[in-house]
Structure formats: C-alpha cells, structure tokens
Amino acid sequence: MKQLLLLSCLAAGLTLPLGASAQRKPAPAAKPAATGNAIGAIKEADIKRDLFALAGDHFRGREGGTLDELKASVWLADQIRATGMLPAGDDGTYFQWFSLQRTRLAxxxxxxxxxxxxxxxxxxxxxxxxxxxxxxxxxxxxxxxxxxxxxxxxxxxxxxxxxxxxxxxxxxxxxxxxxxxxxxxxxxxxxxxxxxxxxxxxxxxxxxxxxxxxxxxxxxxxxxxxxxxxxxxxxxxxxxxxxxxxxxxxxxxxxxxxKVESFQYPSVNIVAKQPGTDAQLKKEYVLFSTHQDHDGVRAPIAGDSIYNGADDNATGCAALLAIMRAFKQQPARRSALFVYQGSEERGLLGSTYFSAHPTVPQASIVAVLNAEMMGRNAPDSAALLGSTPPHLNSSDLVKMALAANQAGPKFKLDTEWDKPTHPEGWYFRSDHLPYARLGIPAIMYTSLLHVDYHTPRDEPQRIDYAKLTNMTRWMYLTGWMVANRTAPPAREPGFKLER
Ligand SMILES: [Zn+2]
Known part of the structure; x- marks a missing residue:
C-alpha cells in the first residue's frame, strides 16, 4: 500500500498540541488539560493478553449467528464488567439481541x-x-x-x-x-x-x-x-x-x-458506558465502535480450519477494553459509549441494527470512532478512513484525530485507501458506515489489509502489539478530546457518499 504524509490542507491542525484547539476558543468552563487524560492506563500487556484469549481456537472464529459468537460475546461482557463499565444494552444488561435472516439454497x-x-x-x-x-x-x-x-x-x-x-x-x-x-x-x-x-x-x-x-x-x-x-x-x-x-x-x-430456504438466527451487540462528569454533557456520548465476530470454521489452509481473526477484529476488541480502563481511571465530561457489534462480517448487521435502534437517543451520539484491523503492516503507518471527501462527514472530528495523532503516536497516514477510486472500497466495509449514513460524525482507525486477511493465518502471534497499543492510544486521545470539548464535532454540510 502506498504511504503518504498527511493531507496538506489539514496541516494547520497537525502542529497543534493536544487540547490546543480548545484553548484557542473563548475559555469554556472546566476545560480539561491535556495532562488530565489517563493514557497510561492503556497497556500493551493487557491488550496482548486480551487479544490472545479472544483470538484463541477456543472461540472457533466467532462466526456471526453461531454459538461461537455468543460464547465470545459473553466472555467479552465479563471482561467489560471487570473494567468497571456499566451495562448499556437492553434491560440493564450488556447485551442487545437482534435476529439475522439467513437465506440459502436448501x-x-x-x-x-x-x-x-x-x-x-x-x-x-x-x-x-x-x-x-x-x-x-x-x-x-x-x-x-x-x-x-x-x-x-x-x-x-x-x-x-x-x-x-x-x-x-x-x-x-x-x-x-x-x-x-x-x-x-x-x-x-x-x-x-x-x-x-x-x-x-x-x-x-x-x-x-x-x-x-x-x-x-x-x-x-x-x-x-x-x-x-x-x-x-x-x-x-x-x-x-x-x-x-x-x-x-x-x-x-x-x-x-x-429451492431456497430462509430462517432466523440470534446475534448480539455488546454495549457498555462510562458516564460523563459534566451535568449537561454527560447526556451526550462519544461512541467507540468495533466488531467481535469473524469467519468461524471453514476451508482449511495448511491444516488449520479456524479463522481466528486476530487482526480482524480481536485488535479492535482488545483496544476498546483498554480504552475502557482509561475512561474508568479518568472519566471525561461527556459519557463514553462502547459498542461491540455482532455479525459485521455477515454485512455490517450489528451496526446497522444498533444505529437504527440505539440504546441511547440517536441524537445524543456526537461521534463514532470505529476500530477495524489495527495491528498489522508497517509499525509507523496507519489510515484514518472518513478523512477525505466524499467520505469526510466532519472535518472538525478529523482535525481532532489528526491532532491526537501528532500528540501521540505520529503515524504516517495513508490517504489512498480513503479515495472513492480505490478498488477495495475500504470505507464501505466496516461499522462506522451505518452511522455515517445517518449523518453522525464517524471515522475508522485501521492498519489496512494484509496477505493473511480472512485466512486462518490471521493469528495473534502475527500482531504488532506495540503498534496496536499506539493505535489504541490514538483512538483514546481522539475520543478524550471529543468527550471534553464543550462543542460537539461539527457536521459537514452537504455530506453525501458516492454510493
Ligand atoms: Zn473486520
């Protein structure tokens, strides 16, 4: 993949220290300092341990609509409870159930x-x-x-x-x-x-x-x-x-x-929150998004039939657990909402369902930060999808993400994969998409495709944990800025996707 430096049109934002954009505005009440965050709570050892557990053969590839996905989801809910996040799914639980319709040849x-x-x-x-x-x-x-x-x-x-x-x-x-x-x-x-x-x-x-x-x-x-x-x-x-x-x-x-047969399966989203500290802003949410499912058990390659999806997307799952620990240690003014979406690999189904039936008011979601495959490829490169037109639906949010990158890991950001002419159409292949279609500011953090994508070779030992930790910190810092600034991210007028 082609690595490019950051967009020159956004370069002004790059030199700002974390929090500087807030400092340039008329001083809001209770402005948090950049040092007030809890980035130290995000630890590589935690991320590595969680990822090895979730992407182990025990969960048989977590295929959407199967008991394996449900088993992995229950395990995740246990880890989430241990971080101290509150349940934010249906009926006071961590879960939001939904049905998949499966249609196949009889x-x-x-x-x-x-x-x-x-x-x-x-x-x-x-x-x-x-x-x-x-x-x-x-x-x-x-x-x-x-x-x-x-x-x-x-x-x-x-x-x-x-x-x-x-x-x-x-x-x-x-x-x-x-x-x-x-x-x-x-x-x-x-x-x-x-x-x-x-x-x-x-x-x-x-x-x-x-x-x-x-x-x-x-x-x-x-x-x-x-x-x-x-x-x-x-x-x-x-x-x-x-x-x-x-x-x-x-x-x-x-x-x-x-002959065609059609029937329904259960799948599940996992939803948790850390309430904010500001009496008014706590009614609004920064949504950290990822998916917990992968491709299950299918054709063996070199004797291995379990598609463990370590990069896709145990990286996002482990990252969100780490971000929860940071928000627990230091809550922000806005509330943080964490959504693990089921059956992403079956067609973004969990995120399509949650965005249409959110467990918090849809209008209270100020931004969606989506984690999708964050642990492979060159250690100093990454991509932020939704950062260039026509995928850009909040340049305000993107500026914060770029500032967070400069304040944190300083990845060289690819800009090719966000272009509408890119043959992979990467922007359309993860869970930020249904939210963006609703006009909610949404971006996707990713380290992009690799040769082990959707094969049994996408294994935990192939993940770059230092890089994944940096990706996690970048997401967290962005979310921290969004959650503390008085004004929510401005939405791009006239936003319209090419398809
Ligand atoms: Zn994925």
Missing part, C-alpha cells in the same frame, strides 16, 4: 449436467440463492466473447462460459471474475438463457476455493431487508477448474431443481 436442491451429478457446495456452487427449475440443453460458448456468442442462439438454453484471460494481480482479478458474474450473466439472461455456468480456469481456482465457502453459507441480512427477498432469476452456477475438461462436450442437458 440441501435438497439438485443439479446435473450430462452424466455429472453436481453435489452442490462440493462440486459447484450457485452464486445467489434462487428458486429455479431448469431442464435445458447446455451450450458452450468458450470465453463468451462477442464473436463466440454471435454463433449461438442462447434462448432457452443453459450457457457455459470459461473464465480466462483475467488480469493477474489479486484485486483486479477478483473484480474481473465477479464483474463477469454480474455483467455477463445478466446479459445472457436478457438474451433468454435459462441458466449460466461459469467454469474456473487454473488461476481462478484459488478464488473459487475461497468464495465457494462464502456462497455456500448463503446470504445474511436483518429481517425484512431488501436482500432477503428471494427472486427467481436464472441460476448462476460456478464450477471448479476440473470441470473444464468435460463441460464443453456437445449434447449435454442441464437439469436443476433449486
């Missing part, structure tokens, strides 16, 4: 091509749950070029397309393959195809191995969300590279009976 679904019985989720996957009954001749169109498609009438047929010729770097490759699924499948369906079969080539086999386990799980959403609606569109089937040898044979029939 196990009774069948698929056959010629003489090949395709065991779904073993020999092939259907990329979106769909109710479909297909009995049609299969026509092979090579790589699906315009010239090849011109030779065949696809109407009423199942169409097989060989994936080939994709760009070779990881990000472009994934975008190419999924773009093909979305674009070419839609085109073929429009032309009358009744099913579309994509066949991996050797380079796309690794992508198949990873993503077939994601498709197998189906779709997750909050009940009633648009994505739970099942539509009966021509099925899009994805086969491994081993099918290349036989799928092109002429005269094969494709028969499929696909």
């Amino acid at each position: 196990k009774s679904s069948t698929l056959r091509i010629g003489t090949h019985e395709i065991k779904l989720n073993e020999d092939g996957v259907v990329t979106a749950p769909t109710n479909a009954s297909v009995n049609a001749p299969l026509v092979y169109v090579g790589t699906g070029s315009a010239a090849e498609l011109a030779k065949v009438d696809v109407k009423g047929k199942a169409v097989a397309v060989q994936i080939a010729g994709a760009p070779t770097d990881g990000i472009s490759y994934r975008r190419y393959v999924f773009g093909k699924f979305a674009g070419q499948a839609t085109e073929l369906a429009k032309a009358g195809a009744v099913a579309v079969v994509f066949v991996s080539d050797a380079p796309s086999q690794a992508l198949y191995d990873h993503w077939s386990h994601i498709y197998e799980r189906g779709r997750y959403s909050l009940p009633g969300a648009a994505s739970t609606r099942v539509v009966s569109t021509p099925p899009v089937i994805w086969l491994p590279a081993s099918a290349s040898s036989w799928v092109q044979q002429a005269g094969q029939q494709l028969t499929a009976e696909l």
